[in-house]
Amino acid sequence: MADAAQSARAAELRALVNDANYRYHVLDAPAIPDAEYDRLLRELEAIELACPELRTEDSPTWRVGARADSAFAEVAHALPMLSLGNAFDDVEQQQPELRHREVADFVRRIVDETGDPSPVFSVEPKLDGLAISLRYEQGVLVQGATRGDGSTGEDVTANLRTIHAIPLRLRGEAPAVLEVRGEVYMPRAGFHAFNQRALERGEKTLANPRNGAAGSLRQLDPAVTAQRPLAFYAYGLGAHEGFELPATHSQTLRQLARMGLPVSPDVETARGLEGLIDYRRRIDAKRDALAYDIDGVVYKLDRFDQQRAMGFVARAPRWAIAHKFPAQEEMTEVEAIDVQVGRTGAITPVARLKPVQVAGVVVTNATLHNADQIARLDVRVGDTVIVRRAGDVIPEVLAVVAERRPPDSVPWTLPGACPACGSAVVRPEGEVVARCSGGLFCPAQRKQALIHFASRRAIDIEGLGERMVEDLVDLGFVQSVADLYRLSLDDLLELKRRADARDGSTPETAKAGKVATRWAENLIEAIERSRSPSLERLLFALGILQIGEETAKALARSFGSLQAIRDADPILLLAVPDVGPKVAGSIASFFAQPHNNEVIDALLANGLVAQATGQPSASLATRLDLGHLLRAAKQLGAPLVRLGDTSVVRIAEVRRDLAALEAAGEGGLTALGVSADAAAAVFASLADPYWGPRLRAVDAVMMALRSAAPHEVQGGPLVGKTVVLTGSLSAMTREEAGARLEALGAKVAGSVSRKTSIVVAGEAAGSKLAKATELGVPVWDEARLLAFLAAHPTGA
DNA sequence: ATACCTCGAGTTCG
DNA sequence: CTCGAGGTAT
Numbered sequence: 127m128a129d130a131a132q133s134a135r136a137a138e139l140r141a142l143v144n145d146a147n148y149r150y151h152v153l154d155a156p157a158i159p160d161a162e163y164d165r166l167l168r169e170l171e172a173i174e175l176a177c178p179e180l181r182t183e184d185s186p187t188w189r190v191g192a193r194a195d196s197a198f199a200e201v202a203h204a205l206p207m208l209s210l211g212n213a214f215d216d217v218e219q220q221q222p223e224l225r226h227r228e229v230a231d232f233v234r235r236i237v238d239e240t241g242d243p244s245p246v247f248s249v250e251p252k253l254d255g256l257a258i259s260l261r262y263e264q265g266v267l268v269q270g271a272t273r274g275d276g277s278t279g280e281d282v283t284a285n286l287r288t289i290h291a292i293p294l295r296l297r298g299e300a301p302a303v304l305e306v307r308g309e310v311y312m313p314r315a316g317f318h319a320f321n322q323r324a325l326e327r328g329e330k331t332l333a334n335p336r337n338g339a340a341g342s343l344r345q346l347d348p349a350v351t352a353q354r355p356l357a358f359y360a361y362g363l364g365a366h367e368g369f370e371l372p373a374t375h376s377q378t379l380r381q382l383a384r385m386g387l388p389v390s391p392d393v394e395t396a397r398g399l400e401g402l403i404d405y406r407r408r409i410d411a412k413r414d415a416l417a418y419d420i421d422g423v424v425y426k427l428d429r430f431d432q433q434r435a436m437g438f439v440a441r442a443p444r445w446a447i448a449h450k451f452p453a454q455e456e457m458t459e460v461e462a463i464d465v466q467v468g469r470t471g472a473i474t475p476v477a478r479l480k481p482v483q484v485a486g487v488v489v490t491n492a493t494l495h496n497a498d499q500i501a502r503l504d505v506r507v508g509d510t511v512i513v514r515r516a517g518d519v520i521p522e523v524l525a526v527v528a529e530r531r532p533p534d535s536v537p538w539t540l541p542g543a544c545p546a547c548g549s550a551v552v553r554p555e556g557e558v559v560a561r562c563s564g565g566l567f568c569p570a571q572r573k574q575a576l577i578h579f580a581s582r583r584a585i586d587i588e589g590l591g592e593r594m595v596e597d598l599v600d601l602g603f604v605q606s607v608a609d610l611y612r613l614s615l616d617d618l619l620e621l622k623r624r625a626d627a628r629d630g631s632t633p634e635t636a637k638a639g640k641v642a643t644r645w646a647e648n649l650i651e652a653i654e655r656s657r658s659p660s661l662e663r664l665l666f667a668l669g670i671l672q673i674g675e676e677t678a679k680a681l682a683r684s685f686g687s688l689q690a691i692r693d694a695d696p697i698l699l700l701a702v703p704d705v706g707p708k709v710a711g712s713i714a715s716f717f718a719q720p721h722n723n724e725v726i727d728a729l730l731a732n733g734l735v736a737q738a739t740g741q742p743s744a745s746l747a748t749r750l751d752l753g754h755l756l757r758a759a760k761q762l763g764a765p766l767v768r769l770g771d772t773s774v775v776r777i778a779e780v781r782r783d784l785a786a787l788e789a790a791g792e793g794g795l796t797a798l799g800v801s802a803d804a805a806a807a808v809f810a811s812l813a814d815p816y817w818g819p820r821l822r823a824v825d826a827v828m829m830a831l832r833s834a835a836p837h838e839v840q841g842g843p844l845v846g847k848t849v850v851l852t853g854s855l856s857a858m859t860r861e862e863a864g865a866r867l868e869a870l871g872a873k874v875a876g877s878v879s880r881k882t883s884i885v886v887a888g889e890a891a892g893s894k895l896a897k898a899t900e901l902g903v904p905v906w907d908e909a910r911l912l913a914f915l916a917a918h919p920t921g922a
Numbered sequence: 923a924t925a926c927c928t929c930g931a932g933t934t935c936g
Numbered sequence: 937c938t939c940g941a942g943g944t945a946t
Contacts, residue, residue, distance in 0.1 A: 337936070468932060476933085493933050495939070520934055520937050558940065559931090672942080674930045704929080706943050852945085929942080 132173055136180045139170040143186040144295060144386075151291035151357070151388045184266050184295035189288050189352065198280035198344075201271040203259055204365035207307060209276060210424060210448040226403055229425070232447045233399040236427060240435050246428040248375040249405045250361060250393040252448050254419040255311030255339045258282070259364050260292065265300025267292065272343065282343050286310070288352035291359075297386040305364030306387055312338040313417050316355025334486025335419050357418075360387040374428045392416070395428060406449055413451070422450035453514040455524060456489075458482035460509045463494065463538050467546050469574035470671055471561040475500055475538070477511070477523055485515050492521035496558050497540045506535040546570030566606075566721065573599050575669050579607045583675060584667035585659050588652040589645075597625045607667075608728030610653055618646035661688060661738035668726070670716040672709045680704055681713075684746040686739045692717045692726070697824045700758040701749040707761050745864065747831045752787060753778025755824060756808065764817045768807040773800040777808075784825040788812065843918050844872035847883035850898070866915055886911050 143166050149157040158166075167186060174181040181187065213228035236245050257273040270286035271279035286292055289310065296304070312320075312335040320338070321331040332338035342354035360382050362375070372378050376395050383389045396405045406423050413420065427433050427445035436445040462478040475494040482489055492513055494500050503526055505511060510530035511523045540560055544551055549564030562568050566575065573595050580590040587610070598604040601624050603617055622642045659667065662682035666675050673681070684702045685691045691699075691713070699710035716722055753774045760766040776798045781787040787795070787808070795805035811817045849872045851863055863886065872883075885898035886906045898905050906914070 333936080341936075466932085470931070472932070474932065487935060489934080491934065493938095495932085499939095515934085515937095522938085672930070676929060704943065708942060923946105925944105925946080927942105927944085930940090932939095933937085 132177060133180060136170060136173045136177075139166055139173070140182065140185055142166050143170065144184075144293065147186070147290050147293065148297065148386050152383055152386055154391065186294060188294065189290070198282055200274075200278050201269065201281045202278050203271065203274075203276070204261075204305060206276045207257060207259055207273045207279070207364070208443055208446075210443070210446055213447050213449045226399070229402060229447070229449055230399055232425070233402065235444065236432070236436060240427075240432045242432065244398045245432065246374075247396050247402060248379070248393065248426045248428045249396045249402065250390055250424050250426075251409055251416070251418075251420040252422040252424045252450070253309040253311045253359060253390070254336045254421045255309040256336075256343055258286065258308060258310050258343075258358075260286065260306045260308070261364075262296055262300070262304040262306065264302060265296040265304075267294045280344075284348040285343050285345060285351040288348050289356045289358055291357045291388050293386040295386075298384065300385075301366055301369035303365060303367040304369055304385075305366060306360050306382060307362040307364055308358055308360035308387070310339050310343060310356055310358050311335065311418050312342070312355055313357050314419065315417065316357075320355055336486065358388060359390045361389070361393075361424075371430065373430060375426050375430065375433075376428050396425075402449070410451065420451075422448050424448050454485045455512050455514040456482050456484045457510055457512055457527065458489075460505060460507055460511055460523075463500070463505070463507055465541060465545055467544060467562050467568065467570035467574070469571060469578050469669055471544075471564065471568065471571050473540070473544070473551055473560045473562060475540075477505065479511075479513065479521075482513060484513055484521065487515075489513060489515070489521040492523050494523060497553070497560060498558050500538050504537065506531070506538055508532045508535050544568055544570070569599060572605070576604065576607060576610075578669050579667045580610075580656075581667075584663055585656045586663070587649075587656045589649045590652065594649070597621060601625065601628075606725045606728070608725050608732055611657070611729065611732035611734060613650065613653065615643075615646050615650055618649060619643065622646065657733055658735045658737050661686075661736040664688065664734075664736045665691070668716070668722075670713055672712040677704055677709060682738065683743050686742045688726075688736050688738065690742060692723075695820060695824050695827075696762055697755060697758040697820070698750070698827060700761065701746055701754055710762070742831055742834065747828075747834075750828045750831060751778050752781050752783060755784075755821060755828065759811065759817060759821060764811050764821075765814065766807050766811055768801070768803040770801075770804065773804045776800055783829055784812070784822060844870040844883075847872045849884045849886060850882050851886045863911065863915075870915075870918055 143163065146156075146158050146163050146166070149155055170185070171187050174185065174187055211232075213226075213232060233245070237243060259271050259273070259279065260267060261269040261271075267283075267287070269281060270283045270292070271281055273279050287294065312332075314335060317332060317335040317338055324331045332341070338354065339356060342351050342356055345351045360379070363369075363371075363378060363382075372381060376393070379389045379393060392409065394405060396402050402425050409420070409423050425447055427436060433443070433445040436443070459480040460477050461480055464476050464478060466474045466476055468474060474496065477492045477494050479490050479492060494503075494505060503511075503523060505523060505526055508531070510527040512525045512527065513521055514524055515521055540551060540553070542551055543549065544562035544564055547562065547564040547568035547570065549562050549568060551560050552563050553560035562571065564571065566572050573592075576590075576595045576599065577592055579585055580587040580595070590610075595604075598621065601621055603613065603621055604610060619642060622645075660682070662675075662679045665673060665681055665688070666678035680702050681691055681699075685694065694713075696707075696710040696714045699705050699713055700707065705713075756766060756769060756774050756777065757771070760769060773795075777787065777795060777800060780798055781790065790797075792802070792805040792809055795808065796802055812821060844867060849867050851867075882898070882903045884904050884906055886908070887898070
C-alpha cells in the first residue's frame with residue numbers, strides 16, 4: 127500500500143516530468159538536462175512499480191504501453207479530418223502576379239464571398255509527416271488516431287503516447303472534450319541520427335523522414351515506436367465540448383499552446399494575397415534551415431465566421447489551401463513502355479524506369495496517362511526523361527531530354543489488341559482514353575472489377591486485394607463478384623495449395639498449414655461481414671461507369687432501393703441531382719445488360735442484402751413533375767425539339783400529369799400560350815411508338831411516387847409555395863437547403879417566374895435574382911433563410 | 923452557348 | 937494527385 131509521502135512524491139514527479147516535456151517541446155526552452163529528466167522518470171517508475179495504484183492515467187510512464195495484437199482498431203472521427211486543396215506555382219510564368227494565379231484565385235474567392243477586401247490568414251509551414259487526431263477527455267489523452275480516409279482512421283494511441291511532444295494531460299482548465307489535429311513528423315536531425323545508428327548496427331535505415339514517421343506509427347509494438355525520433359505540432363481542432371472557441375484560428379492555436387500542445391514556431395498571420403506570398407517566400411528561403419521537412423505552406427482564413435461563410439466542397443474546405451513548393455526532379459531512362467488495363471477497360475501506358483531516387487523514394491514506374499500524353503511528350507523506349515513526384519507522391523514523366531535520345535528510337539504506338547484478352551482496343555472519336563472492347567470477357571477487367579468491389583470505399587472486404595483476386599480468377603475460383611459469396615473455407619485452402627504449387631513454394635509444415643487456415647478463416651469472415659452493405663456502397667461497388675461515391679449516394683437517397691434503380695427509366699434518373707443524360711444512359715445500359723442482371727440476382731441469391739432506406743426521397747417526388755418529364759425526354763432524344771423551355775414551364779404550371787395534359791388536347795396547350803408547333807410535338811411524342819409508352823410508364827411511376835413519398839407535409843409552413851434557390855449558400859449546400867425547404871412543404875423550382883413565391887439569394891446570385899426583383903418576387907438572403915429554418919425545425 | 927466546378931477514374935510506393 | 941468530362945449556373 128502506498129503511504130502519503132510516496133503518493134505526494136509520485137504526484138510531484140509526474141508534474142516535474144510533464145513540465146519538463148512542456149518546456150522542451152512547447153516552449154522550446156529546456157529547463158532541466160536530459161540526464162535529470164531520465165532520473166526523475168526512473169524514480170517515478172520505481173514508485174509506480176512498488177505501488178501500482180499510484181500509476182495515474184496521465185503518468186508519463188505510460189508512454190510505452192502494451193503491444194497491439196494484430197491490427198489497429200478503427201476509429202470514427204467525431205468531426206471528419208479534412209484534406210486541403212492545393213495550389214502550385216506556374217513556373218513558366220515570369221510575372222509574379224501570374225505565377226501565383228491559383229493562390230490569387232483562392233484569395234479572390236474569399237474577398238468576393240466574404241466582402242472583406244483584405245482578409246487575414248493564419249499561415250503555417252506544411253509539415254511532411256502524418257496527420258493525426260488526439261482526443262482529450264477532461265484533459266487526459268484518451269485516444270489518438272490516424273487520418274485514414276478522413277472520417278475513419280486507425281487507433282494508434284499506444285504509439286502516440288510514446289511521443290514526448292504529445293502531452294498526456296493538458297495544462298490548466300481542461301475542457302470536457304477536446305480533439306486536437308496535428309502532424310506527427312520526424313525532425314531531420316533525429317532522422318539522420320537514427321539512420322546513422324541503424325547503419326552502424328547493420329539495421330534497416332528509413333527511406334526518408336516522412337515514411338519514417340508514417341511507418342513508425344504503424345508499428346504494432348509501441349516499444350519500437352518509442353525508439354523513433356518523432357515529434358508533433360498541433361494545427362487545428364476537431365470536436366470539442368466545454369471549450370470556449372476563440373474567434374480566430376490563430377487565437378485557437380495560441381490557446382492550444384497554453385494548454386501544453388506544441389505549435390510550430392513558424393506559424394504567423396498574414397494579410398491579403400501579398401501577405402501570403404511574402405510569407406511563402408520567407409519560409410522558402412529558410413526551408414533548408416528548418417528542423418523538419420516541409421512540402422509547402424498552408425493558408426487558412428483566420429476568422430471562424432469567415433470560414434463558415436466559405437464552407438466546403440466535398441471533403442475540402444474552401445477557406446484553406448496548401449501552397450506547395452515545386453517538386454524535386456530527377457533524370458532516368460525509360461526501359462519499356464507497358465500498358466495496363468483498368469476496371470473500365472481503359473488502356474493506360476506505363477513507363478518502366480531505371481530505378482531512381484526522387485524525393486526520398488525509389489521510383490521505377492510512372493504513368494503516362496494516355497496516348498495523347500505520350501505523343502505530346504514524344505516519349506520513346508530508351509529515352510532519358512525527367513521525372514518528378516507530383517505533389518511529392520505520384521511519379522510523373524515531365525519531359526524527354528532530346529539530346530540523349532538514341533538514334534535508332536521509334537515513336538511509341540498504341541497496341542491494337544488488349545494485352546490481357548486480345549480483344550480490339552478502340553478509341554472513340556474525340557475521346558482521350560483507349561479501351562479494351564472485351565468487357566467482362568477480359569480477365570484484366572474482371573479482376574479490376576473484383577478489386578473495386580472489394581475495396582474499402584466500396585463493399586470493403588478486408589484481405590481481398592490484388593494478389594488474392596489474381597489467384598481467385600486465374601485458378602478459376604471466381605468469375606464474378608457473386609462468386610465471392612459462395613466461397614467456402616475448403617475452396618480457399620484448395621486455392622492456397624494450388625497457388626503454392628504453381629509458384630513452386632511448398633513449405634508443407636504444420637505451422638504453414640495453421641497459418642493458411644487462419645488466413646482463410648479471416649477472409650471468409652471478412653466476406654461474411656460484407657453481406658449487408660449500405661445501398662450507396664453497393665451501387666458504387668457494382669462499378670457502373672460514371673457512378674462514383676457521390677453519384678451512388680445521390681441515387682441511393684433518391685430511390686431508396688436497388689430494385690427501384692434497376693427499374694428506373696433514364697427519364698426518372700435525370701431527376702436525381704448531378705445525373706445528366708450521359709450518367710443516366712450509363713446506368714440504364716448497365717442494367718440493360720443481361721449479364722449484369724445475372725450477377726446482381728446471384729449476389730442477392732447468395733445472401734447479399736443492401737441496407738436501404740426503403741423510401742424514395744421526398745425531393746425526388748417534388749422534382750418529378752410534368753415539366754421534368756418533357757424536359758428529360760427532350761434531352762434524351764424524344765422528338766420535342768420544337769418545345770422550348772418557357773412552354774415546358776407553362777405546361778407544368780397548369781397540368782399535373784399526362785392524363786391532364788391529354789385531356790386538354792393540343793388546343794388546351796396552345797391556350798396556355800404554347801406554340802402550335804410545340805403542342806404538336808408533344809402529342810407527336812405521345813403517339814410515338816417508342817416514346818409514348820415510355821412517357822406514360824414514367825408518368826405512372828411519378829404518380830406512384832407522389833402518393834407514396836412523405837412530401838405532402840400536412841400543415842407545413844411552405845405548403846403551396848414555390849421557392850427558387852440561387853447563388854451559393856455558406857451554411858449548407860443548395861441541395862441541403864432545397865431538401866429542408868421541401869420538408870416544410872415547399873416546391874423547389876429551378877427558375878423564377880411570376881408563380882415563384884420566394885427567391886433565396888446566396889452570394890454571387892445572378893440573373894435569377896435580377897428576374898425576381900423585376901417580377902417583384904420576395905427575395906430572402908441566407909440569414910433570413912436560416913432564421914426561417916431555425917424557427918421551423920423538421921425532425922431530420 | 924459558355925464558364926465554372928465537381929466528380930470519376932486511374933495510379934505509386936511502402 | 938491529376939486529368940478529363942459531365943453537370944449546373946449564368
